[in-house]
Amino acid sequence: MSVDRRFVLKSMVLGGAAGVVLSRSVPVLAGVPPSHSGIRPALALVGSGAAEAAFLQGARAAAGTELPVQQMDRGLDCMLDFEHQLRAGRPMQVIGLLDDAAATLVLDLARSAGARVHWLGQHTAEAGSTRHRLLNADLAEGCARQLSRHLHACGAGFTLNEERQGSVAPARQLAGPARSGAGSVQWAAGIGSLLATLGTRPTMMPRVSVQGTLLSGSFVSFSIEV
Amino acid sequence: MSEQMSGVLPRGVTQKKFNAAVEKFRALLGEGNVLLKAEQLIPYNKIMMSVENAAHAPSAVLTATTVEQVQGIVKICNQYRIPIWTISTGRNFGYGTAAPVQRGQVILDLKKMNRIIKIDPEMCYALVEPGVTFQQLYDYIEENKLPLMLSFSAPSAIAGPLGNTMDRGVGYTPYGEHFMMQCGMEVVLANGDVYRTGMGGVKGSNTWQIFKWGYGPTLDGMFTQANYGITTKMGFWLMPRPPVFKPFEVIFENEADIVEIVDILRPLRMAQIIPNSVVIANILWEAGSAHLRRRDYTTEPGHTPDPILEKMQKDSGMGAWNLYAALYGTQEQVDVNWKIITDAFRKHGKGRIVTQEEAGHKQPFKYRAELMSGVPNLQEFGLYNWRGGGGSMWFAPVSEARGSECEKQALLAKRILHKYGLDYVAEFIVAPRDMHHVIDVLYDRTSEEETKRADACFNELLDEFEKEGYAVYRVNTRFQERVARSYGPVKRDVEHAIKRALDPNNILAPGRSGIDLDTYRTRRSAKSTASDES
Incomplete structure (x- = not known):
């Protein structure tokens, strides 16, 4: 089967797929009005876990509900389809939260397609705390502090390290103690919200309710522009 | 002239000179x-x-x-002493990816030079540019129904033959030793000359991709894992697609079985009964490849304990060691060799042989069969x-294809990795002798703590293996200078003499494989000064 054929079959934007993703964890937003002031991402790439669902909730709350979603796996067809989209010549902003393996592939394909990466985050969530390493460009100025404030307000224990690409300044280190175990589920929604409104005025970051789910694991978040 | 203020500059280059070079690059490239x-x-x-x-x-x-x-770029680099780090697809992952060996180097990305210049289905070769990926070649071969078979490393689709071969990477078919199958390359030298190896310098020659050696010194190898030129074309041989392909796996339950596995395998490889680059993967390589995750078995820090590995074996049916090989040829050839192989393993009495029919679409068998x-x-x-957190560096020592040696290396590596709380995730790729x-x-x-631990672990692996007379064949960009020291001072002197002759301004990837006129000259002169004073 040709790449074009695969593209036709598989690149139908998964408007309904978000529902599939979300049905696993049923996050509920805590009353955050959607912001329509920012540049909307054209596509969100997510895996199938609870953290990705929370990320999507945060992104949708910030960007509006029209955010198309593509569920990614590490399969060759899926990656080739995404590469095809990147190379289609249409300007596009893509945000996402994926596992380490899928994100490695996505970001490498993005590089080869000449994409710009404004935000690259590596995240680990464990019981009661999270770790974040960010590598950012100018468009993400202030986002690390905003995320830090969000995590702090949620009561999550966290460490956050931010490097600015090309900066001679040392990496920024931020941290907060755990004040509430429940807060550790908020990180993914916060990142979704940040990435959906990157480069626009700061918005109130959403909190999600994820019943009985600890958003643990390792993930990579990104904002890509082609 | 627009000012380009950069927070990162090449070593020894002022902002003003960098800006001037950038303007020249823009004029040349757009x-x-x-x-x-x-x-x-x-x-x-x-x-x-494992560094920031x-x-x-x-x-x-x-x-x-x-x-x-490319010729124009090296001219500008010479003029402004700009160091360039060349990549083709930049997808060698655990060996470093696209980033340069030293901060501030300008990356020359050849991804847009991605023409498949020629595939000859009768003589079974290809001539490609650096940006060509294996997926491109695969699609071309499939669309044109060519009776040819590719050999590639595990990142397969998205990696490319030129980069992999120039880094002396391997694949899993009978053509798996990729540099051995390379035939003819075109190299832009630091002075801008375009050098074609082998028969490539002969006007009108049609044997550039046919006969490797040409006349006089054969220099192809000198450009691999090196910084003496920028390879802009490479030829390589393609295997004719055989009428019959029979992949199989042999599963071994015990870690200590590695000794017998290798000793059974060696004569079969040497006699070409098994013609391909065989893989012997341990349980954790299998688990990761089958998309199992450590946290599904344990959330304890440190290395994964043996009882858990045994449980994984029991749950998944994977072995402590898992051998993957294949037979290629006519049905008659395959039948004869299959009998020899099954007899050899049955005589041994331990391994469980699994055929493609028995494995079905089960992973990791399926992807191994595809790679082969x-x-x-x-x-x-x-x-x-597998572990979570996505960090990966490939430590790849060369071993004799002798069971006792493989066991010795496996135990040594495992001890060091466990000391640092990391897992032994390994595979042996088996050539006839190595x-x-x-x-x-x-x-x-x-x-940050685990990243530093991984860095220390990698250094200790290099140190301890070296004490036993072992060295790696290829290494992550971070450790290239360290590994160069393992191979001795005379080799390094020769390499730097060649570098001085071909690239006196040290513009091509200084630091690649530890070859850097600036730092090596300084280190050598400091050493001789200290020696004079004593």
Whole structure:
């Protein structure tokens, strides 16, 4: 089967797929009005876990509900389809939260397609705390502090390290103690919200309710522009 | 002239000179092929090195589309003493990815030079540019129904033959020793000359991709894992697709079985009964490739304890060691060799043989069979999710294809990795006489403490293996200078003498494989001064 054929079959934007993703964890937003002031991402790439669902909730709350979603796996067809989209010549902003393996592939394909990466985050969530390493460009100025404030307000224990690409300044280190175990589920929604409104005025970051789910694991978040 | 203020500059280059060089690059390549903005450079940062991004941050990225442009780039680099780090697809992952060996180097990305110049289905060879990927070649071969088979490394689809071969990478078919199958290359030298190896210098020759040696000194190998030129074309041989392909697995329950596995295998490989680059993967390589995750078995820090590995074996049916090989040829050839192989393993009495019919679509068998038959896939990337955190560096010592040696290396590596709380995730890639013992040092990039631990672990692996007379065949960009020291001072002197002759301004990837006129000259003169004083 040709790449074009695969593209036709598989690149139908998964408007309904978000529902599939979300049905696993049923996050509920805590009353955050959607912001329509920012540049909307054209596509969100997510895996199938609870953290990705929370990320999507945060992104949708910030960007509006029209955010198309593509569920990614590490399969060759899926990656080739995404590469095809990147190379289609249409300007596009893509945000996402994926596992380490899928994100490695996505970001490498993005590089080869000449994409710009404004935000690259590596995240680990464990019981009661999270770790974040960010590598950012100018468009993400202030986002690390905003995320830090969000995590702090949620009561999550966290460490956050931010490097600015090309900066001679040392990496920024931020941290907060755990004040509430429940807060550790908020990180993914916060990142979704940040990435959906990157480069626009700061918005109130959403909190999600994820019943009985600890958003643990390792993930990579990104904002890509082609 | 517009000012380009960069937070990252090449070593010894002022902002003013850098800006002047950038203007020249723009005039040569066009604005869109000179990348300076942070968001353009982030994708070129290190992703698989146990050190902060800043240590390997590029100052700029250039993309070229023609040999003439590459010639123009080296001319500008000579004029302004700009060091360039060349990549083809930049997808060697655990060996370093796209990031330069030294902070501030300008990356020359040859992804846009991606023409398949020729595939000859009768003489069974290809001539390609650096940006060609295996997927491109695979699609071409499939669409044109050519009776040919590719050999590639595990990242297969998205990696490319030129980069992999120039880094002396391996694949899993009978053509798996890729540099052995390389035939003819075109290299832009630091002075801008275009050198064609082998028969390539003969006007009108049609044997450039047919006969490797040409006349006089054969220099192809000198350009691999080196910084003496920029390879802009490469020829390589393609295997005729055999009428019958029979992949199989042999599963061994005990870790100690590695001794007998290798000793049974060696004569079969030497006699070409088993013709391909066989893989012997341990339980954790299998688990990662099958997309299992450590946290599903344990959340305790440190290495994964043996009882858990045994449970994984029991649950999954995977062995402590899992051998993958294949037979190729006519039915008669395959039948004869299959009998010899099954007799050998049955006589041994331990391994459980699994055929394709028995395995069905089960992973990891499926992706191994695909790799051995030249079908690309991305299955092995699952390894990056095994531990969590995505860090990966490949430690790849060479071993004799002798059971006792493999066991010795495996035990040594395991002891060191466990000391640092990391897992022994390994495979042996088996040639007739040597083994590439590839260990994926997996770590959590989000943990500064674990990243430092992985770095210390990798250094100790290098040190302890060297004490036993072992060295790696290829290494992550972060450790290239360290590994160069393992191979002795005379080799390094020769390499630097060649570098002085071919690239006196030290513009081509200084630091690649430890070859750097600036730092080596300083170190050598400091050493001789100290010696004179004593």
